[in-house]
Amino acid sequence: MEPLRIVAIGGGTGLSTLLHGLKPFAPHEVDITAVVTVTDDGGSSGRLRREFDVLPPGDIRNCMVALCEDEALLSKLFQYRFAEGKGLKGHSFGNLFLTALTNLTGDFAKAVRVSSEVLASRGRIYPSTAENVVLEAELENGSIVSGETRISKSRRRIRRLHLVPSTCKPLAETLRAIEAADLITFGPGSLFTSVIPNVLVHGIPRAIQRAPALKAYFVNLMWQPGETIGFTASDHVAAIHQHAGADLLDVVVVNTTPIRPAQRRKYAAEEAQPVVNDMPRLQAMGLEVVGADLLAKGSIVRHDSETAGAIAMDLARRGRARRRAA
Numbered sequence: 001m002e003p004l005r006i007v008a009i010g011g012g013t014g015l016s017t018l019l020h021g022l023k024p025f026a027p028h029e030v031d032i033t034a035v036v037t038v039t040d041d042g043g044s045s046g047r048l049r050r051e052f053d054v055l056p057p058g059d060i061r062n063c064m065v066a067l068c069e070d071e072a073l074l075s076k077l078f079q080y081r082f083a084e085g086k087g088l089k090g091h092s093f094g095n096l097f098l099t100a101l102t103n104l105t106g107d108f109a110k111a112v113r114v115s116s117e118v119l120a121s122r123g124r125i126y127p128s129t130a131e132n133v134v135l136e137a138e139l140e141n142g143s144i145v146s147g148e149t150r151i152s153k154s155r156r157r158i159r160r161l162h163l164v165p166s167t168c169k170p171l172a173e174t175l176r177a178i179e180a181a182d183l184i185t186f187g188p189g190s191l192f193t194s195v196i197p198n199v200l201v202h203g204i205p206r207a208i209q210r211a212p213a214l215k216a217y218f219v220n221l222m223w224q225p226g227e228t229i230g231f232t233a234s235d236h237v238a239a240i241h242q243h244a245g246a247d248l249l250d251v252v253v254v255n256t257t258p259i260r261p262a263q264r265r266k267y268a269a270e271e272a273q274p275v276v277n278d279m280p281r282l283q284a285m286g287l288e289v290v291g292a293d294l295l296a297k298g299s300i301v302r303h304d305s306e307t308a309g310a311i312a313m314d315l316a317r318r319g320r321a322r323r324r325a326a
Contacts, residue, residue: 011037014189021309030121214319
């Protein structure tokens with residue numbers, strides 16, 4: 001059997017969680033392509049971006065580590081963060097490695113490919129665009145906020161996102177992967193700063209809309225403080241469709257396990273509550289709802305990678321059947 005083909009779109013720790021859940025099935029059962037947002041301008045990534053005019057490496061690094069075959073030494077090395085040292089403090093080794101390799105090759109996408117080979121990653125990882133883009137948000141009061149970090153800290157509702165330059169294009173490899181996919185996933189991850197920036201890249205929404213693949217969104221478990229306070233599951237979907245300019249999704253994957261009381265109290269201090277799965281509106285939007293116990297063990301509210309990976313594999317099998325029937 002030819003491996004199933006999954007294109008996972010997103011950024012941050014949410015995307016790497018899904019990739020980690022898919023890794024045990026690769027490369028024999030699934031062919032993985034990750035498309036990662038490149039709008040981060042904070043922390044180590046932001047410093048390297050400003051000083052070396054490179055794309056932010058942080059989210060890409062997390063995805064490489066999630067797909068790394070050797071989780072012992074190499075992944076720890078790439079995630080190692082310097083705790084001290086003038087100019088080094090706060091940087092991770094993987095970010096510095098990607099920046100150095102970009103300067104050597106003159107091509108960030110090539111640097112990612114070579115780094116993935118070093119880590120023996122079980123999948124391909126592409127930046128959503130090779131252009132050095134800036135994320136801008138128009139807030140509900142009409143003001144414009146520039147930069148992912150400032151957008152994340154804003155406490156006003158976001159009306160619309162833009163990329164500057166707006167004419168940025170995806171890699172040709174990304175478009176080919178989307179065309180050949182059995183399943184295209186969005187999330188989990190920060191809606192406005194990890195997921196939506198990818199559909200603002202010129203050409204990606206149209207490619208997804210035309211692809212015969214099944215398209216699924218892994219809905220976040222909690223509100224994102226400063227971004228999605230008060231958002232229901234359908235609000236997340238509506239925001240993706242609004243920014244993509246098309247109704248892209250077929251399936252939404254939602255958590256059916258109640259958030260534990262201790263976790264709710266902890267997150268309430270950050271004005272974050274569990275996302276409400278408003279099933280009637282989701283179904284009225286023509287979406288299939290897949291519910292599962294997606295809550296990982298531990299005090300942090302996050303998706304369980306194994307469960308998310310298993311659901312993605314099942315959806316990919318359905319997507320393969322749909323492609324063959326088309």
